[in-house]
């Protein structure tokens with residue numbers, strides 16, 4: 059059954075496609091070999107190897123109507139049970155990286171799946187664009203492509219609208235068109251995982267105003283499209299000392315990159331929205347697209363908070379504080395917060411509904427989970443650091459210190475734990491620091507606070523999707539209730 063499932067070596071080979079990635083002032087060449095990216099790419103390949111394992115294939119994949127066997131993230135659930143089954147696959151994948159690969163391949167596939175569930179939005183816009191989207195979805199799904207997306211414009215000068223930015227060609231926009239397609243020029247932020255993806259979905263999630271039609275498009279491109287330049291941020295993988303010293307940064311630095319479209323030609327069969335500001339909004343918000351992409355993100359975050367809870371408990375065991383009542387209280391507080399994240403995932407599923415025959419999670423609960431978790435993540439990190447004290451810092455400079463016969467006895471004397479050997483203590487606390495305090499960890503803090511938009515944006519979604527009538531109705535019912543007679547009045551009436 060599992061022989062045709064995409065595996066790691068297929069994915070690795072697909073990334074040797076001549077894409078233009080730049081880092082440290084130079085063209086990166088083959089990203090699969092580059093010290094800045096190769097381990098994270100290998101971790102992605104591990105995900106594909108995992109799903110291709112015959113013992114895991116049923117859990118992780120399903121057969122499409124074209125006969126391909128692909129990851130369950132592409133599967134449209136028709137019932138609550140199917141949504142839960144799909145979530146189990148997504149959860150299992152996230153457990154392989156502890157939730158640290160925010161834009162693993164199941165993220166954008168979830169986004170496109172949700173948009174396809176509301177294909178009538180594209181049909182109302184233009185039937186040709188809708189057909190292009192339907193065909194593209196089928197193509198990407200049956201090849202089990204790893205897609206990234208850039209749906210946000212570069213931050214630039216926030217006091218001005220996108221169309222009024224002074225720098226020329228700043229925001230990606232349509233600058234030309236002909237019988238073959240459109241030409242795009244300008245930038246989008248921040249293609250997380252783009253370096254290890256096959257294709258990029260380009261769209262506009264932020265509100266546009268009339269007159270900004272050239273910015274109002276959605277399309278898909280292979281990562282080696284002519285003119286597509288990918289400007290990587292600093293690689294934490296490249297600066298990781300070793301796997302021992304930076305166990306997370308050395309393996310899971312999925313990267314974020316500015317994408318510059320230097321007159322990139324997009325054929326019409328890859329153009330899904332064309333110069334229509336409202337369809338740009340509707341493709342995310344009038345379809346289940348935005349809900350499905352962020353539901354995947356909440357599943358991943360649920361796994362990550364479970365991981366952090368495990369780190370918290372192990373820290374207190376390592377340094378011998380677990381029996382102290384205030385420490386147990388803090389662990390109980392952390393556990394309750396993680397349970398809240400779990401409960402919100404289960405709740406958005408249980409309160410889901412059918413949309414065009416597809417079972418989708420409850421979007422108000424999903425947006426509420428986003429608002430809550432983007433506040434919660436820094437609180438979790440802070441609380442766990444508080445439990446750790448200087449343990450995260452009083453560590454050998456690198457693995458090499460343990461190999462120095464002069465230093466090893468001192469390390470053994472000072473890295474004491476009632477639960478593990480000195481070497482194990484050092485190894486674990488280096489993992490904890492990479493999750494909580496390293497530059498990699500700090501990027502994760504920023505990611506969890508912003509991947510779904512700044513908080514004024516997520517709160518806006520929560521406001522927009524709330525059933526206010528239910529709450530105001532309750533308030534009005536109490537207001538309009540007749541006053542209960544006082545005991546004296548009741549006696550007089552009798």
Ligand SMILES: Cc1cc2nc3c(=O)[nH]c(=O)nc-3n(C[C@H](O)[C@H](O)[C@H](O)COP(=O)(O)OP(=O)(O)OC[C@H]3O[C@@H](n4cnc5c(N)ncnc54)[C@H](O)[C@@H]3O)c2cc1C
Pocket residue numbers: 161207208209210212213216247248249250251314501504505508509510511512513514
């Ligand atoms: C690590 C990371 C990875 C990312 N990956 C991707 C990706 O893969 N694809 C993608 O498309 N995008 C990605 N993004 C971009 C992300 O979606 C944006 O950062 C996010 O939408 C916020 O936009 P911004 O950065 O322009 O911040 P802004 O919107 O400028 O907000 C910054 C701050 O300014 C203030 N502010 C600005 N405007 C207002 C306002 N109108 N009202 C009130 N306060 C305001 C708030 O304090 C806000 O927190 C990523 C971002 C990060 C940090």
